Amino acid sequence: MNKLIEVLWPSFLVAGLAEIVFFTVINPQELYFFGEPVRVSAIATYSIGFFGFWLICGASSLTTLFFQRGSEEINHPERFQDS
Amino acid sequence: MSDQATSREAQGPAAAPTQEESLYAVRQKVYVRAVSGLFAKWRWGLVWFTQLLFYGLCWIPWNGRQAVLFHVVERKFYIFGWVFWPQDVFFLAILLIISAYALFFFTAIAGRLWCGYACPQTVYTEIFMWIEQKIEGDRNKRMKLDKSDMSGRKARVKGLKYAAWIALSLWTGFTFVGYFTPIRELVQSALTLSFGPWELFWILFYSSFTYLMAGVMREQVCKYMCPYARFQGVMFDPDTLVITYDEERGEPRGARKKGVEPRALGKGDCVDCGICVQVCPTGIDIRDGMQYECIGCAACIDACDQVMEKMNYPKGLIRYSTENAVKKHWGMKEILAHVMRPRTLIYGTILGVVTLAFVWGLATRSPLRVDIIRDRASLAREVADGYIENAYRLQVMNMTEAPRSFALTLEGAEGLRMVGPETIEIGPATTQAVTIQAQIPYGVLEPGSHGIHVVVQALDNAKVRVKEHTTFIMPR
Numbered sequence: 001m002n003k004l005i006e007v008l009w010p011s012f013l014v015a016g017l018a019e020i021v022f023f024t025v026i027n028p029q030e031l032y033f034f035g036e037p038v039r040v041s042a043i044a045t046y047s048i049g050f051f052g053f054w055l056i057c058g059a060s061s062l063t064t065l066f067f068q069r070g071s072e073e074i075n076h077p078e079r080f081q082d083s
Numbered sequence: 084m085s086d087q088a089t090s091r092e093a094q095g096p097a098a099a100p101t102q103e104e105s106l107y108a109v110r111q112k113v114y115v116r117a118v119s120g121l122f123a124k125w126r127w128g129l130v131w132f133t134q135l136l137f138y139g140l141c142w143i144p145w146n147g148r149q150a151v152l153f154h155v156v157e158r159k160f161y162i163f164g165w166v167f168w169p170q171d172v173f174f175l176a177i178l179l180i181i182s183a184y185a186l187f188f189f190t191a192i193a194g195r196l197w198c199g200y201a202c203p204q205t206v207y208t209e210i211f212m213w214i215e216q217k218i219e220g221d222r223n224k225r226m227k228l229d230k231s232d233m234s235g236r237k238a239r240v241k242g243l244k245y246a247a248w249i250a251l252s253l254w255t256g257f258t259f260v261g262y263f264t265p266i267r268e269l270v271q272s273a274l275t276l277s278f279g280p281w282e283l284f285w286i287l288f289y290s291s292f293t294y295l296m297a298g299v300m301r302e303q304v305c306k307y308m309c310p311y312a313r314f315q316g317v318m319f320d321p322d323t324l325v326i327t328y329d330e331e332r333g334e335p336r337g338a339r340k341k342g343v344e345p346r347a348l349g350k351g352d353c354v355d356c357g358i359c360v361q362v363c364p365t366g367i368d369i370r371d372g373m374q375y376e377c378i379g380c381a382a383c384i385d386a387c388d389q390v391m392e393k394m395n396y397p398k399g400l401i402r403y404s405t406e407n408a409v410k411k412h413w414g415m416k417e418i419l420a421h422v423m424r425p426r427t428l429i430y431g432t433i434l435g436v437v438t439l440a441f442v443w444g445l446a447t448r449s450p451l452r453v454d455i456i457r458d459r460a461s462l463a464r465e466v467a468d469g470y471i472e473n474a475y476r477l478q479v480m481n482m483t484e485a486p487r488s489f490a491l492t493l494e495g496a497e498g499l500r501m502v503g504p505e506t507i508e509i510g511p512a513t514t515q516a517v518t519i520q521a522q523i524p525y526g527v528l529e530p531g532s533h534g535i536h537v538v539v540q541a542l543d544n545a546k547v548r549v550k551e552h553t554t555f556i557m558p559r
Contacts, residue, residue, distance in 0.1 A: 009308055024172050027158060042156040043264075043281045 006065060011057030018053045019046070112229075113302055113366035115212055116222040116358065120385025122199075129200045130209055138254075141261040146484055148265070155263050159512060165445075166482055166512045170452060177441045184437060188430040190315055192422055193324040193403065195379035198312070204304050205380065207255075207297035208364065211248060218244045222361060248298045249290075256290030302365040305378050312375060321406040322421040326379055328359075328370045328401050329409065336370070341394060352396050359383035359401060369401055451489070453539050454478040455553045463556045470522040472502070473555050477517045479539060481509040488542040491519060495535035496555060498527045506542065521555055530559040 028045035031038045038045055073080050143150040145163055152161045160167040167174060189196045198205060219225045219240055231237060260282055261269055272278045278286070296304050305312050319325070333353035339345060345352055353370070360368045362382040367374050369383045387401040408418050458474035466472045481487050488508045493501045503519030521535060535555045541547035 013310065023155075024169060024175070027169070041279070041281075042158075043279065046155055047281045047284065 003065060007058055007061040011054055011061045014057045015050060015053035018057070019050045022053070023049060111366070113364065114222045114226050114361070115364050115382075116361040116386075117212075117216055118362040118382045118385045120388060122381035122385050126200050126205070126209060126380065130206050133201060133203075133206055134210070138258050141258060141266045149267070151262065152265060153263050154265075164484075166484060168452075168480065168482065170480075171448075174441070174444065177437060177444070180437050181434065181441060184430055184434040186311075187318050188427065188434050190318040191320070191323060191427050191430055193379075194319065194326070195315060195377070198305065198315075199379035199381060202378075204296060204309070205364075205378065207293060208301050210251070211297040211301075212364075214247050214251070215244055218247065248294055252290040252294040252298075253286070255293045256286040256288070259289045260286045302376070302378075305365060306376050312378075316375065318426075320424075320426060321410075322418075322424055324403045324405055324418070325373055326369060326377060326381055326384060326401065327404040327406075327409055328353075328372070329399070329404075330370070330372075331409075333370065333400050345396075352391070352394075352400050354390060354394060356390055358386045358390060362386045448482075449547070449549065450481070450483045451487075451539060451541065451547050451549050452480040452482060453537065453549045453551045454480075455537055455551050457553065463558050465525070466522065469525050470500075471525050471557055472520050472522045474518065474520045475537070475553060477519060477537065477539075478514055479507065479509060479517060480514045482512065484511045486510050487547075490540045490542060491517070492538045492540070493519075493521050493535060494538060496523055496528060496533055498524045499535060499555075523555060523557065525557075528555075528557045530557050532556050 023046060028038060028042055028049070031045065040048075140151045141149060145161075148161060150161070150163050154161060158169055160171075186197060215225070219228055228237060228240065257269065257273070258266070263285075264282055269278075269282065272282070300308075329352075332351055334351045335349070336353035336355040337348075337350045338355055339348055339350060359370070360366070360383075362385070363369070364380060364382065365376045365378060367376045369377065381403070384401050384403070388398040391398050391400055405413075405418055405421070407413065407421065411417075454477070456476045456478070458476065461474070463471050463473050477491075479489065481489075486508060488506055490506050491501065491504065493499050500522050501519055502522060504517060507515060507517055509515045519537075532554045533556075534552055537551045537553060539549045539551070
């Protein structure tokens, strides 16, 4: 639970920022998806865009968390079961 | 962290009456005692102000539309008489800078004013706690209820509370989405239950968020999730007003009978009643000194003042004061004299300048914008009468909310003439593409690129005029 929040929450904040900046600059109606113009509604594009950003940011948070483990934790994972 | 957790667990159920599933750290549920007083009045004033604004603003009509609407589908932000386009992102950036500096400025002067009185987290928690108090009763009743076994009454009381919370959350989510999709259309969709899938999704998303943050997580949001809480400390200095316990006056703390002179018992003014801890929404003890968990809500000031009044002691054992003031025994006069200091002056000056720039920019914002794109297919071509022609596509944006007519002219070169519409009418808050051709007799200009201007002029107002530069290419 703890780790889940550590991944989801910071990435949520950053995804919100990224969403605002990206869609202020770029009109979703002018986007192309595999060479096809985006046909879904604007709200859907914004929403999917947000979750896309969240996913990417979440992946980054997860990677940070993954590399943060000390050697002790990698060598003896059984001692860190409860955290 | 784990040490702390185990030691707390070791204290057993007596120390931790209700221990919830841990989100961040092992948490003891905070039962906040309701408080009244000067600062509570301020907080409630701001709850009313911000929430009337939030729940009300989306219903105000203006020019036949919603007064405040961030229309993401049309990519236009309507704020009363103004219409903002993506091209106006500059204003958004300035607004963010203003907000940031306002936050720095007020934090430097009086600590976490934002957190204690105006932050949505505080405001919604306050409302949710008010509902809880009305339905479940005061602090002692709530603790008793939580400890008691499940019964018909408990289920009823809890169910009622959750229902009220859910209703408020749904209304909040609905209002939130109403700022991005016209709210009256949303009402129509609600009546016929025909929301768009994403609209419904975002209403539920924001509702659950409100419920989770204000109903369940509360102080944990401030303690663990809020980025501002982590860095607000850098804006503090020894002259910042913060909620302070006067240790010198209060210690040694201890119980005593009313009417006894505390000094005679060798005691300070603190009666150790613990009410300052009970009213604290983050569950800290202000008597331990300044802590990052303190959101500056001043509930402990209100509570302590009431106790001091009952004891016939002077108020202000816990009060707004500064580190220097406590150390050097300053009064209000010296504290106020130290409000003006380099830090506040710098924050204040930047805030003032940026705010002026914002107002000036808004006041002088042109209601007309013209973008010129040269025809990419051919740079120049020869037409009849020995003229050379260049083609341009104009994007003319009428940023006002009334239709407007504009005259198009070209200037900047000898023999220059224009082919295309001389006047155009553009609908309210609309962009129109216009194709025009510029023609110049061959040989009048040297071969190469020459600057010319496209002039777009409103017919009804001589001041609404845009002169855009572009180039004319004369072939060899």
